[in-house]
Amino acid sequence: MTDYYNFGLRRLKKSRRNSGIPLHFFIPTLPNPAPSNNRSLFPYSPANQSVTVRRPFPLSHGTTTLGFIFQGGVIAAADTRASAGGLVACPEVHKITPIHSHLVVTSSGSGADCMLWERILTREIRLYQLRHRRCLSIRGTAKLLSFMLHPFKGTEVCVALTLCGWDKDAGNTDCTKMSEDLSSTTDDSSSAVCSSQDVTAMAHSASPSSGPKLIYVCSDGARLQGDIFSVGSGSPYAYGVLDRDLRWSLSKEEAISLAREAVFRATHRDAYSGNNVDLFHVTAQGWSQRKREDLKEEYYRDMKRKTNIVEG
Amino acid sequence: MISAHGFGDPGKMKEYHYTGPVEHRFSPYAFNGGTVLAVAGEDFAIVASDTRLSEGYSIHSRDSPKCYKLTDTTVIGCSGFHGDCLTLTKIIDARLKMYKHSNNKSMTSGAIAAMLSTILYGRRFFPYYVYNIIGGLDEHGKGAVYSFDPVGSYQRDTYKAGGSASAMLQPLLDNQIGFKNMEGVQHVPLTQDKAVQLVKDVFISAAERDVYTGDALRVCVITKEGINEQTIPLRKD
DSSP states (O other), rough: OOOGTTTTTBBOGEEEEEEESSSSSBBBOOOOOOOOTTTTTTTSSHHHHHHHOSSSSSOOOOEEEEEEEETTTEEEEEEEEEEETTTTESSSOOEHHHHHHEEEEEEOOOOHHHHHHHHHHHHHHHHHHHSSOOOOOHHHHHHHHHHHHHTTTTTSSEEEEEEEEEOOOTOOOOSOOOOOOOOOOTTTTTOOOOOOTTOOOOOOOOOSEEEEEEEEEEHHHHHOSSSSEEESHHHHHHHHHHHHOTTOOHHHHHHHHHHHHHHEEEEOTTTTTEEEEEEEEEETTTTEEEEEEEHHHHHHHHHHHHHHHHHH | OOOOOOOOSSTTTTOOOOOOOOOOOOOSSSOOEEEEEEESSSOOOOEEEEEOOEEEEEEEEOOOOOOEEEEEEEEEEEEHHHHHHHHHHHHHHHHHHHHHHHHHOOOOOHHHHHHHHHHHHHTTTSSEEEEEEEEETTSOOOOOEEOOOTTOOEEEESSEEEEEEEEHHHHHHHHHHTTTTTSOOOOOOEEEHHHHHHHHHHHHHHHHHHHOSSSEEEEEETTTEEEEEEEEEEEOO
């Protein structure tokens, strides 16, 4: 199959030599490979033999994404700007992608890398589910992703994903691809179904086997579980806002409002973040997505609030 | 292939003065210019490109359109490095034929877009230097535009400009089709005639300000009746 689109290029690596990566990569190699001693464990890994071809174009980078756990589940929020060099390549990118009904992934780093690796991860999770008749846990998913990215350590693949999900109990095998797509209203007066009542009050222990999970995986090899993560060029600004007000006992509306505020402040200060904010909320019932909101309006509302404070 | 050592960034020539001995490295890429544009309407899609093929200060051809017909409902526009454009379209054609033979139906626009994304990412470490935009009709007959970056990141849009004049044309399209950056304006849906006229005007503006765009404009209008092609002359200087 690979020979059809080889057209005589002889150095295409087959997938078994790609350390099990389910994608065929064309790795440009030197005619006489330089002796490399430190990566002999993975002789066929792309980092070992590849020659860097100088690219004449910039790739998309720069973002603000965040995720945190509270008593009502997991909140994942991100901006929607994709910048390539100094140009806004796309003002309406989806940086938060659902993998299955109880897991969403926020992506940061190079846009193409994140999109394709999310696709590979979705495929592997679905295959696991079909083969083993149960959903892989969030920690298992993170491990799988980290091991799939390991051969590309040292190359220019730049992927920093935050897995935000809810681990179900061992008995539950249902793991559908798409959950319901609720969109709640944008202002604080929402009387939407408060899923905090449905969530059993989990003790906030170190690693319960089921419940909300937040794991950060990056192409450098890091795999960290935590309660709050923010990734990207705008993350310092988001951390500042989150660290001030984040508590376990927040209500759903307060948590959503806090995530929105953190992304808004980060997009205001960081040049490479901007445009809209996407917000996902993951509970035991699955993920639900809030309607995408343009932050331009929020900026004008904020200015008005500031002038009112000064005058009043 | 003409050496690309005179180029720093793509499309920009370096100054000709002596700075000292410089080691030149062979670059496998060249920048051949050109602009592509795609617009999706309610029941139509338009893919347009200029027909100038240039390299550095020279024009290789005035009649090298950058839209390629893939199926009866899909057209792709490729700009960037012409060598990679040709190979990529050959690969896509071969994959389309394979799909047709094994599945007994043509690929839909969305499927072509997903396939192109994996083809491009397979060359993540030696990318195709091509900016692709796919325009066509989806399974429901509505217009669809999919825009790509050179390594395979893509998404569905309503309109997109790619190529050398993309940074100039995209804000204009945001304003005229997306009604962005305007206050108190009624959002009227785009009709086919208005869209074709807008595309022509937009390319005339691009030819005025971008040196790599000009000569002629090839417009492909995709409707359920088929693909209709027109050629309109542009500035030749």
